[in-house]
Amino acid sequence: MLRIPCPHCGERDYTEFRYGGDASKTRPAHDERDVRAWHDHVFVFTNPRGPHREYWQHVQGCRQWLILERDTATNAVGTARLARDGTPA
Amino acid sequence: MTERYSALALARHALTGARWPRAWRRADPKPHYDVVIIGGGGHGLATAYYLAKNHRVTRVAVLERAVIGSGNVGRNTTLVRSNYLLDGNTQFFEHSLRLWEGLSHELNFNVMLSQRGQIVLAHGPSQLDVLARKGNVMRLNGIDAELLDRGEVERLLPYLDFSERARFPIHGGLLQRRAGTVRHDAVAWGYARAASELGVDIIEHCEVTGFLREGDRVIGVETSRGRIGADRTAISVAGHTSQVAALAGLRVPVESHLLQAFVTEPIKPFVDHVISFGAELFYISQSDKGGLVFGGHIDGFNSYTQRGQFPKVQTVAECAVALIPSISRLRLLRHWAGIQDMTPDGSPFIGRTPLRDLYLNGGWCYQGFKATPAAGWCFAHTIAHAEAHPLIEHFSLERFLDGNGYDEYGLGNWTYRQ
């Protein structure tokens, strides 16, 4: 059972969360019109076998969107932070 | 030299006690090939076979990191069908099903295609309309399809939950009689044996570690067993597409997810069709050995671990009992997970890449196994002619750039929701 350390609620089963995919990409500016930029953001992935930065929303908890560090090769879970606090460097 | 398989051959060996030859030659890498195929799974081996058979390209090597067939071709739920909606998908998967229908004879290897029929259930009027649209398209393309109302489903599958207790009552369904199952491992072995017979080198325990480049042209691969030159190189490693593509500096619209499969203890014939639940993604069939085989939805987050999450096991069990209450008493024997390429529209990529002489076949989502023969057939054609086979033109890597996404199920642009 993947256990996700919600910064607000504490460690919980992943079933309380909703997956939001790759969080390593920066979303283009709202008024960006460049198709390639949005294409790469929406459709292209690094999909690493190893450390992965990803979005999860604690939908059955505090409803906050988190950025979680997880290793896709082992499912080892690292730290999580609130997405609203910005992505860690 | 491979020996032809037949009842007679079996009898001869039984009487003389003569030993059987290897099904496929053990081969060591040569310095150069016309085509090097990375990945000894169903698709890679099928591609090699059709390159040799249809295009007389026989200086071909299949490079496999472990042993052949150790990936998804041996981990899937063995379904084959051609009930597809979108122009392009319909023809491609029907081509595949027709190849399945001749495969045992083509390969002289019994892959046990069992056309027992698949029923997709609808649990409401609008869901049945969606199935009707698909069924109509199938019929308009010469593919068998039958629309069933609740009564017809009940006559065919009386053991489904038609009681008052059913949370999502069965409203009807779509039947494709020619759909069914195949003995999955046999597909890899059969293609390997036939390809080897035609001169293809199948090289196991040979991991690709890099690509040999000449400008924007790929001229071979670095492997754990040395450099291998190639006029054309093809990637066919679904599950690890991103990793291998990355060795060539490519980023692709693929994320790797886990799909679990489940099998119960063997029992006498219990379910004679392939049945797909309509309320959630769940399907069931019974293997010839007697085990009930279940499939469900991906676990839902990127992973390469090849082990599933327990709550998903429970979800699948809930669906099984919701569909067939008497399954409750049967016992789950094993569950395992495969690594699946997921794409933003649920459709694959197969064809050329931005790099010259490098070809890619991946992103099959839930459909890799049933696509095996057609994917091999079309990929081989594409490699041989350096031009996409008409059946796969729409599966291009760039399709999202011009807006030609190919969303068969209308699930939107999320790999993890397909």
Place this chain on the structure above:
Amino acid sequence: MSGGPHRLARGGRIDRDRPIRCEFDGRPLAGFAGDTLASALLANGITLVGRSFKYHRPRGLLAAGVEEPNALVTVGDGGRTTPNLPATTVEMRTGLRARRQNGWPSVDVDLGALNGWLAPLLPAGFYYKTLMGPRRGSWMWYEPFIRRAAGLGRAVHERDPDRYDARHAFTDVLVIGAGPAGLAAALAAAAAGAEVLLVEQDSALGGSLLAAPVTGSLERWRSQLETAVRSTPTIEVLTRTTALGAYDGRTVALLERHDHADPDPDPDRGAARETVVTLRARAIVTATGAFERPLLFADNDRPGVMLASAARTYLNRYAIAPGRRALVATCTDAGWLTALDLAAAGTAVTVVEQRDEIAEPLVAAARGAGIDVRTGAMVTRALGTRGVAGARVESRASGRAQRLDCDVLCVSGGWSPTLHLTSHTGRKPRYRPELDAFVPEDWAAGDFGAGAVVGAYSSAAAVESGLAAGRAAATFCGCVSTADPPTAPTAPAEADEPTALAAALPPPRRGRGRTFVDLQNDVTVKDVALAHDEGYGAVEHLKRYTTLGMGTDQGRTSNVNAIATLASLGARGVGETGTTTFRPPFTPVSVGALAARSVGRHFRPIRRSPLEPWHLANGATMIEAGPWLRPWFYAWAGSDVGSAYREEMRLVRSGVGVSDVSSLGKIDVQGPDAAQFLNRVYVNGFAKLAVGKARYGVMLNDDATVLDDGTTARFGEHRYFMTTTTAQAGEVMSWLEFLLQTAWPELRVQVVSVTDAWAGMSVAGPRAREALERALPGVDVSNDALPHMGVREVVLDGVPLRVLRLSFSGELAYELYVPATRGISLWEHLLAAAAPLGIKPYGLEALASLRIEKGHVAGLELDHRNTLDDLGLGKLASGDKAYVGRALRARPALQAEDRWSLVGLECLDAGARLRGGSILFASGDAIAGHGRGYVTSVTFSTVLGKTIALGLYQGGLRHRGEEIVCAFPLKGETVRARIVSPMFIDPEGTRLHV
């Protein structure tokens, strides 16, 4: 009463004061409490317990535990029929009814045994080489025979009456296995201050110690250990509980079995048959022990060939003499312990020991016990057919062979640590030659092993490793031991059993008889050799090609023997050959237990409108809409949906009706930046929406497909009330939160779902205003006070009421929102007050039909494939305001002129049935391929008196007026239709503004 002729007069752990009669193959079977079905059978001299899978050879008990490959029985009747249970795991209990399987006409006389004669024709994987002809598809002719021959027991299609529960659990230290190592680990962890959960699949604690004589010092020691554990309050003990699988996050799935006392627990009183526990532990000690391996020799599957450890268990735990004359074939000291116990119980014993050098004390003890000892010798063949009658014994030095008589042949071929759980989480085991076994490696943080599973075979060594592991586990949990260093009762000298062993010799390649590696799947050494010859030598290939290890026993007794055989054939050693990956569950688990309470109506929760009780009490037929149940149609309008919805439509078009729209998503949007936020997420402008007004809006996904549509009303400077479709409510909510928290954290906006807070009802029809005037006197709903798209918030009797003048039907209409618990009361009041106007409720079918007449998109038009322009809504996104999805909307293929886009369709063939899902063709097209579009929604227009539809058509309304063909080949129908505007009624919207 004796409980069987082979039962010893005294000894054993059975309760002789509690005799039990059960039914086996329709005949009574006597035993005692504490017996398993297997021990009861053995006590009663029933040694032929099953037929093998392929050759239907007679089979007896090989083991005494979960590893039993042969003795599979079917238990129970009717809906409780359970096939394939190992008799060794079925506890004796009153009311138990069991029968043997896989024999026809019976297991004793089985015609299937004829397969034995055909064996040479049916080697492993024979079916890959034949059954293909004469023509394509011939397999469909052979398959039924194969399927009937395959499969083990027979299952029934009756509903399982039993109840299964599921629960969650958390602990500091989980100890799996209550053998000496597990008991010690539990004590140590608890002493260090950890909360401990100790799980044991057996009914008793002690593991291997349960096989020791009940009179010996080992048993006294075991009971001391048990007492210590039971008397420690911080140790929770679960017996009859199997660790099914180990998962990420140190989560272990457990199965508790409750049916040992009563085979038919009463579900109506809440008695569960089994409970699945999802346990999260902070540390895990795996003390799962090891399984003994059989030896490979010809006909090693004969009834009477039994694992030495099993023989010892039947003797000491169940007080059964497995035979009168025992032959113990061994390459381990463990075999000698069995020999000594058998001799002590008065059995004539011969030991055939593969090794030349044995620990002297053992030999002395054996000789002292009158045991005939043959070292440097091995059994090459078992004699006898329906039961072992002797063995062919060969001296390794001289090769001289002789026949020795026996009626039980105990075999001891070494130990296989039970590493299933550790491999579930991806640990690759390592082969250790000195143990001739695969042992778990590279333990993850928080995972510890103890006892035989890590090669500590003797009880004393097991306890030592258990104490260490328990301590380490507690420390990992951050427990700092306050108590004295943990101890366990000191082991008796006897506990330090000799455990030396040698690798079992490879089986002879020649000679008569068949040597079985996997007894359940009938895989022989010949089959392994065949696979190797054909290039299926890798373990994964071997498993798949021969089905070795794929039986219900998951190859517990065959795995290592197969690898050894493989190794003996090829160049590679056992270690390099490697082992296959074990998958969960450890032992098979009923699907019902995994589904637990989520069955029947509880499969998924039902979401209910606050008005539902009224609907049910007033003749509504309900229909599923996602998680919701919604009124489909009402009895007042007709008895079937087909006629009822037309009545309801007529009512709305001509008078006034009211429908329940509570399931619409409702989101409270507040904050200083709310206007700007809405202006970004909707394609159309919301920046200038005035207070007291509502606006229709459409949201796109980033890829420019339509996410959802709905109306948002502005009730205050910083206060908005958004409605979404029923289907997308959850998606939209999460999407808004995603944008606010990840993309635009600088916006001061709070979104809260208030879907549950409000009951919603739509009052629609030319007389809707009159209805409201009657129902809500004092609320000015005149056209001036409340024009189209105007909204009001009023308070009546202290209850807030929101009135939004919106129309989905195209008629003059109002949506009323009232606090959920007041919904029924307003609804009833409305119906009463407007009764003189003939107001009546209308359901989902009419609602959906009315919107079709008006050309509003919904349902099937709103899948994630369609763009704003496809739905004819492109003009909404005017100006160059930025909105989500704008950039990718510009992609050429999404702007192509010939995209399939929204059209209205009028059926031209009166009386013909136009169906949803029809495929559209231009007249003159060949009716084949994928057509130019399809029908999404169909209804009968009561206004136009004809069937109309919405659909998507190549080029859309540029083909307005054209006559096309709607094909429905599934029913062999084609219908002519004309492309028209999707706004079938009142395109100018005059009815909305009256």
Place this chain on the structure above:
Amino acid sequence: MFERRSPLAGHLDAGGRDGFDGGRRLRLGEVRDTSLVQIGTWPAVRSACAAAIARICGCDPPASPRVAAARGAHRLYRIASEELWIATSDPRLPAVLEREVGATGSAVTVLTEARVRLAIDGNAARALLSRLVPLDLRDASFPVGAFAQTGVHHAPALLDRIGAERYDLYVLTTYAGSTWEWMLDQALPFGYDLHVTTAADRSPSTTSDITRDLQ
């Protein structure tokens, strides 16, 4: 003209049932007189918002996301970093909060009608809850006074431990009926009595010491 009708009206008339040991180890019910308000704020107005709440409720908004703050008729929950829930038996409070706290520029949403408050008491309460929620309910991690937002049978819920063997469970109104049936089905083995109760009867126990423990 508008009388209230709980979504559980009718569900509680069924009466109790004995467990399979014949006993009734649970007391399950609905609390019908609770008002619920959600407050969301932003850095600039955070302190003004907190001050208003303190003034109105008589206690500061809790900082801890794990422990409820209790004062008289009110219970305050920190449901997210910038969001609070205030549950109260005082029917006038929501209007006051809307006016006073709203004036600070914070967002106030009344959720009284959006949630149903269930009461779960008895010596089998924890055993029952272990079948409903995937939470570690052992005293060390979920002491009296602790609360958690979680899920019950696919729907979100908030669990509040108000006493050693007493819990409140807030569930969505439209899921209430289904969740209730689900809970009774799980409660069957333990046996239960049913009752309609009041917020007053759910008198909170002091939480200060626990608050210290957890913070």
